[in-house]
Amino acid sequence: MQNYANPTNFLRLVKLAAPVLAALTALLLGLGLYLAWFVAPADYQQGETVRIMYLHVPAAWLSMFAYVVMTSAALGTLVWRHPLADAAQKAAAPLGAGFTFLCLVTGSLWGKPMWGAWWVWDARLTSVLILFLIYLGLVALWTTIEDQGKAARGAAIFTLVGAVNIPIIKFSVDWWNTLHQPASVFRLGGPTIVGSMLWPLIVMALAFTFLFMTLHLLVIRNEILRRRLRRLSILAADAEEASPDRPPSSLEAAYEQ
Template sequence: MGTLNPIEKSGARDKRETGRRLPPTTRELHSGCLRHKLSPMLKYANPTQFLRLANGVIPWLAALAAALAAAGLYMAFFTAPADYQQGESVRIMFIHVPAAWLSLFVYGVMALAALGTLVWRHPLADAAQKTAAPLGAAFTFICLATGSLWGKPMWGTWWVWDARLTSELVLLLIYLGLAALWQTMEEPGKAARAAAILTLVGAVNIPIIKFSVDWWNTLHQPASVFRMGGPKIDPAMLWPLLIMAVAASLLFLTLHFMAIRNEILRRRLRRLAMLAAQEDAPARRPAETGARSAA
């Protein structure tokens, strides 16, 4: 019986012998049609490839975010008029509203990453999920704090327990809970799965936040940009708002790429430390045995 060549070892032999095709092996996945179909996912599933992409993209994203934020802030302070009811306080909206949108958007990203962890087992999905939680918490905090600073002169109170504000506060608590969950579990695989399940359960809060102003009678005003019939605010205010929203989204993307890059390096560092410990162990063992027998 001669030795099998590599192709004989794979599914081709089984198909010839049994008449049915077996699932592709890793070798087959990485060559031919399947590879072509999955190539974008496979390419960036590799952390080294992702690091290369991140290193190239981060400076451009950061520069674009800074340029748009500068333009948005200039328009917010110098070209947008004061509101006829809110007066100058309307300028708080140019940071409050993008932060509110981002607080929901980041959760959407985390929910997708949770699906990636549980369903597709994408190697970077759990890193994306873990690193998005503190960023989402920061945007939610900005939203709540600036909203409170707007509410005091406009509503006469820092806080009311209405549906929109309360559900946004619940979102902040979910973000903080998810960030804490990653810290409390030692085994990263278990933490990723637990965080993914909690993220998907918490996703029920997103439509509640969005539609709370329609479902309940709230002090918070209803949507004025993303609504049926189009935006109902003046273009002089809408443009700076949209520019600030794009700048905030680019800032999130930049920071998320940077944080995922950090997470990859942290895992690499942990693996290297374990390798070093494994290499040191056999060298230490004979010395310990010798010491014990001498005693």
């Protein structure tokens, strides 16, 4: 894997992997929606409203998964100085914010007919809202700090501090009396959901995971190309200032670095 720390090798990997991941995403998403709508039964209490679960729960899982990816990238930036770590962290922030926003919106749509309110200050709801605000803060940090090195270090520290919120989200239903039910899929005693509901949920979760992986790779690729273009622009400006009549023959070599 160390070979793919080189941006050029990573771009080759993305060129090969992105179409495969996109195809798997489309296949799993189509299958998951079919199973969720036509195969999974309605709940005996919630009726058809329960089908929001097949969007809400995967979005909730991916909101936390994206932050775990960012935390790993933050360690790569601060500890191992991985060349692509800060790009991976920067790319994951808006994606995590998107999944978290989808989680909050679908949760409100599900909560209104079930709880009688669009929003309550439930422990899990509040901790997920904090996660969304952390994502927005990281996106703002990357946007406002022009020096990419300082932005990467600041975002990495911010990410590691915010990581304490992930176990709070996970175990909030166990630590406090909340409106959310305890874990029913990932638990020591095994899932408590009937198979006709569990399998569509798993397929949708896989579809969301492959969607995140596809978009993450593409955004990292775009970030690498954006940084190369910026570097080339700086080199071109320096070369023109030093010798306006001489063609900048070193630019092509710089692009390949």
